[in-house]
Amino acid sequence: MSRRVLSFLVVLAAIFLAKPVIADSKDTLSAISWEKTFEDTITKAKAPGKPILLDFFIPT
Amino acid sequence: MTYPDATVINYINSNFVPLQINVQSSSDLVGKYRVFWTPTILILDSNGTEYYRFNGFLPPDEFIPQLEFGLGKMFLEKQNYKAASIQLKSVVDKYPMCDIAPETQYWLGVSEYKIAHNVDALLNAWRKLRKDYPNSIWAKKVSYVKE
Numbered sequence: 503m504s505r506r507v508l509s510f511l512v513v514l515a516a517i518f519l520a521k522p523v524i525a526d527s528k529d530t531l532s533a534i535s536w537e538k539t540f541e542d543t544i545t546k547a548k549a550p551g552k553p554i555l556l557d558f559f560i561p562t
Numbered sequence: 563m564t565y566p567d568a569t570v571i572n573y574i575n576s577n578f579v580p581l582q583i584n585v586q587s588s589s590d591l592v593g594k595y596r597v598f599w600t601p602t603i604l605i606l607d608s609n610g611t612e613y614y615r616f617n618g619f620l621p622p623d624e625f626i627p628q629l630e631f632g633l634g635k636m637f638l639e640k641q642n643y644k645a646a647s648i649q650l651k652s653v654v655d656k657y658p659m660c661d662i663a664p665e666t667q668y669w670l671g672v673s674e675y676k677i678a679h680n681v682d683a684l685l686n687a688w689r690k691l692r693k694d695y696p697n698s699i700w701a702k703k704v705s706y707v708k709e
Contacts, residue, residue, distance in 0.1 A: 534575060534582075547610070550608075551608050552608055553606070554608065555629070556604040558592065558597045559583070559584060
């Protein structure tokens, strides 16, 4: 009996621990992965030959 | 706002390495790319060479076609005419009513001509331009083409 209760608690704990991880990965996908510097951008773009989107903005 | 849009986020993350520059903190790049207004959006190849730019905020249904068109122009200027043709055709097929569609149809004709110097392909694309977008400036540019 106590084993069953223990298993139940372990599953419950796993669910609670997994939830923030799932939420975090959703947050990652819900934003553009902006690079910080031109040099890093070129390095990342060159290997796969990917084009670069460069957005000049002014904070509002 | 365009950037919080999920379709825009997915499109940019999948097709570009994106870089955002605050014009108040990076005078080097502002000078290099001759930026005098924001927002200024540039499409560069992986070496940092510019191929397309546009200014001003756009809603997602115009923003994504601009990006896709920009990639088509990049292929065209790199003389990769088959890739340009596929990319530009995809823009006019997917977004026939967007503001960039008439210009896309114009350059689609050019890319199809360039593949094999096929004059018929060029003229057919430009006839379609005149038919589908008769009031655009791009239709005026091909107004000498006979029906």
